[in-house]
Amino acid sequence: MSERDIALELQQLKAENSKLKKINEALISRVEQGGGNQYAPYAAFEHSVHLAEQVREKTQILNETLAEVEHSHRALKQANEQANIFRQRFIDAIESISEAFVLLDCDGLILLQNSNFANFWGKTGISIQEGANFNDLKERAKASGFIKRATPGSEQNSPVYQLSDGRWFQLNERRTSEGGWVMLYTDITEIKQAESARYEQGMTQKSLLLQSLIDNLSQGVVLISSTNQIEVWNNRFAQMSQLSPNQLRSMPYFQHLTNLTELDLGVHPRNKDGFDVQVLTNGTVLEIRDHRLINGKLIKTYTDITVRHRYAESLEKSERWLRLITDNVPAMIAYIGSDLKFQFTNQVYVNWYGWPQGSLDGKSIRDSRVDSDYEQLKPYIKRALQGESLSFEIAENDRAGEARYLLKSYVPNRSSDGAVQGFFVLVRDITERKRNAVALQKAHDQLEVRVAERTSELKLLNDKLLIEAEERRLAQVNLTNAKREAEFANVSKTKFLAAVSHDLLQPLNAAQLFTSSLAEEVLESQSKSVVNSIINSLDDLENLICTLVDISKLDAGVVHADKGIFKLSELLGNLTNEYQQITQQYGVELRYVPSDVIVFSDSVLLARILRNFLSNAFRYTENGKVLLGCKRRGDHIAIEVWDTGSGIAQDQLKEIFKEFKRLKTSHTAFRNGLGLGLAIVDKIAGVLKHEITVSSDLGRGSVFSVIVPIGVQNNATLPIKVQRNEQNHNDFPDCKVWLVDNDLSVCAGMSHLLQGWGCTVVTAVSLDELRSKVDIKHSEVDILMVDYHLDFEETGVDVARDINGQRDTPLPTIMITANYSQSLKNEIKNSKILLLNKPVKPMKLKTSMLYLLRNI
DSSP, X not given: OOHHHHXXXXXXXXXXXXXXXXXXXXXXXXXXXXXXXXXXXXXXXXXXXXXXXXXXXXXXXXXXXHHHHHHHHHHHHHHHHHHHHHHHHHHHHHHHSSSEEEEEOTTSBEEEEOHHHHHHHHTTTOXXXXXXXXXXXXXXXXXXXXXXXXXXXXXXXXXXEEETTSOEEEEEEEEOTTSOEEEEEEEOHXXXXXXXXXXXXXXHHHHHHHXXXXXXXXXXXXXXXXXXXXXXXXXXXXXXXXXXXXXXXXXXXXGGGGGGOSSOOSOOOOOTTSOEEEEOTTSOEEEEEEEEOTTSOEEEEEEEOHHHHHHHXXXXXXXXXXXXXXXXXXXXXXXXXXXXXXXXXOHHHHHHHTOOTTTTTTOBTTTTSOHHHHHHHHHHHHHHHTTOOEEEEEEEEOTTOOEEEEEEEEEEXXXXXXXXXXXXXXEEEOHHHHHHHHHHHHHXXXXXXXXXXXXXXXXXXXXXXXXXXXXXXXXXXXXXXXXXXXXXXHHHHHHHHHHIIIIIHHHHHHHHHHHHHHHHHOOSHHHHHHHHHHHHHHHHHHHHHHHHHHHHHHHHTOOOOXXXXXXXXXXXXXXXXXXXXXXXXXXXXXXXXXXXOEEEEOHHHHHHHHHHHHHHXXXXXXXXXXXXXXXXXXXXXXXXXXXXXXXXXXXXXXXXXXXXXXXSSOHHHHHHOOSOHHHHHHHHHHHHTOEEEEEEETTTEEEEEXXXXXXXXXXXXXXXXXXXXXXXXXXXXXXXEEEEOXXXXXXXXXXXXXXXXXXXXXXXXXXXXXXXXXXXXXXXXXXXXXESBXXXXXXXXHHHHHHHHHSSSOOOEEEEESOOOHHHHHHTTTSSEEEEESSOOHHHHHXXXXXXXXXX
């Protein structure tokens, strides 16, 4: 029971007690004044006693009630004290919290608040006190601008307020049991600031990522604001527009950049595909697209489609060429897909059926003719789509309604997996052929009637045809015989070349080896003169044979150029050193002007040309001078040989290049040659595609030159310059040599020559014989010499490979052969075998041996 209820009940009891006192006084007064009835006093007494008993009972009840009221009063006082203590504790508690606290009743009036709540509203100038209406307070705060922004709450989120001073508060509220509200305002300014910082940092990172993404796009991208200013751009746009980043960072107006770049910066109506194409002066083709945003901004993209554009142009050009070709082919051509729709038709096809050009594209074959025609074609179409190529004849009416006979061919088109994607149609009008066949049939039908009268005429005609056929047969036989004879002659010539290059040079090589060995042993001047004469005769014989072989090879077309780049100085230097050795023999002074030019030619064939020039100069110059040098002529260089010889008459300048043509102005030259040197030069120049020029002044000298293209050095391997060394008889002390050659005379001559140089030589005619004489794997040896052509189809390459395969370290190998073929050179090109051609010069053999021994 509350204090208020107790006070109310106490007041009621006092009022009832006062009423009873008034009744008691009234009864006593009536008793004292009455007396008319003798029983009245007793009755009044009895009544008073009864009333007194009632008063006593009521008084007792009143006293009990007063005692209860007193007890309740004490309890109420104690409760008030506890309530005050609780209230004070509650006030202390709400004061101790950092949030602004307020308690409202059900009408929104403030019942209780803490100081933080008062401070929260203190800056508004609004008086905050208990009993104030909280809703009016909020409306006044919003009207004054104190609350800058309010975010309504929801079931999951609480309302949030942003104040004008930058602070943020979150409202947490809860209903009380009486219908009021308990509200807490939490300061979340730091949280909001942290969230803002994180948001700004995140937005910065996203902006950087977005800018990085845009910068790495292959397209040029630019974002234009609604005020037509540049806001965002990427590096690709800067490259395409050739505008500096400083110009773009200043956010210029788009129209102000029109005169600063070649790019199309305007906003124009685009084509039906939604883009425009611009071709820059450097040939770059750009695809320009505009993307309008909802907020009025514009994104322009520039895509480099140069390759795609060129490919499309190439396709269009190819399509035009294909269309031009097919439209001019006198046949109807079409392509029908697996869906039975036309994908291509040439002009002849559409003209024949009376359709406009292009109108059949995409149209079904069923719709391009009457149903009966399609029913005729249906079986053939089915077979074509099953992968069968077929041809058939069919009768159709052309656009004029005239019946025509057509020969149709269906060729299926298969994909990479074998599936039929459609078929090609080739149609030829064979009406005339059909008509001719019909006419022929009619003629055949009438032939029996006309046979008798035409028999004699046909017999005469047949006789003429037989005679003509016989004449043609004889002509064919003659042509066949002539061809056979030509082929036989060519084969004979080839065999002759092989015989000359091997069988004739083989004994010549042995003879030269013997004479070279003899020349080194003979000491008497008279004998030495004879030996030198023999050597010169053998050299002349070698030159004659080699010259005949060369001219035959050139005529047979078996000589091919193996061009490459090399230093001209090395070739000319070697030639100069070579010809300096015979200057005394001819009484000629040789001078050489070096040149470091790199040329592109075949060094071997070019050396043959220059050797012919130098040899002729020596032969036709008696006690004179010869000069070897070069002159630049644009991107070519002229290699020239000057001499002070007898010269050549102007009418003989062309004659000297003919075969077996020799000038009689020099007895030495006439005696030593066949007149094939310049003929060989002319043919080799044709193989090399080099120009040969000659000028001469009769009685004063001549100039022969060959024009060679200048090469460009690009880290290519240039010829290795082999140093010349002075040789003597002691160059090969204790040098062990194995020689394998199937010619015993060559073995004997080579052995004699090498032993004269101080070598120890083991000779054999085959690999098996060599195995019987030495231990292939373990015997000491310095150089292996092999002939290429051995007996029983064995080759020197096989022997060298077998021997080197058995040894721990491959032997330095020299292959001596009369085979000049390019195939042999290619076969040993990647091996370490040194190739020498027969007949081999002793000096060249010695130089090669020294080179191999010094490079082991």
